[in-house]
Amino acid sequence: MKSYILSIAFIFICISNSLGKDLIAELSGQFRQGNAKEISKYFSPTVNLSILNDNNVYSKVQAEIILESFFKTNSPTGSKIVHRLDSNPNYQYAVIELNTIKGYFRVSYSIKINDNQAQIVEIRIEKAIN
Template structure:
C-alpha cells in the first residue's frame, strides 16, 4: 500500500512541476501581451496627432471611416471618405499648418478622442478628433476645426 501512495505522490509532484513551468511562461508573456494591446489601441490616435501636426491629409484619410463628420469654419457636413478628403485638402491649402498641441486626450469604451489647438498661418483652431473602434481597428468618425 505504501508503494501505491509513493507512485501517486510522484505523479502529483511531476504534474505540479509541469504546471509551475506553464504558469511561469504565462506570467512572463502576460506583460508583453498587455503592453502590445495597449500600444495597438493608442497607435491610431497618435498617428492622427502626427498627421495634424504636419497637415498630412493622406495620412489622415487612411483612418477615415466610410462616412465622417467634418466641420471647418467654412463647411460642415457628414461626408463620404473621398468628399472629406477634398474638403480637408482645401482647408489645409488655405490654412498652412504650423503646429498641433494636444490639450486633452482619452479613451472611453474602445473609442478614442483628442482635443487640441491647431496653429495655422491664418489663426488658431480648436480641433476635436473622435475615433471609434470597429473590427479591431480605430476609425476617424469626427473631425472639427473651430475658430479661436
C-alpha cells in the same frame, strides 16, 4: 510555478500593449503636417465634418478634398494634444491645438473601431479662443 507563469503572461501583455500604435498621436502628427491624404485613410465611408461654421456629412473622398482645402488655406506649423479619451476599446476621442500660419484652431475627432479597423467618424475644426 503559478507565479512564474503569471509573471510571463504579465510581461507579454505589457510588451504587446506597448507595441500597439497610438492612433491619436499619429493623427495629431498628420494634422501637424497638413496631410489630408494620410488622415483620410482612417475615414469611415461617411464623415461628419465641421470646419468653422460649415457642418455636413460627406463621403470619404469629399471630406479629404475639403480637409485638404483647409490645410492649403491654413498651413499647419504645429500641433499639441490637449485632451484624449482612449480607455474604451471601441471608441477614441481627441482634442488637439493646431497651430497654423493664420492662427490657432481647436481640432476634435472621434474614432470608432469597427471590425478591428479604426475609422474617423467626426472631425470638428474651430477657431481657438485664447
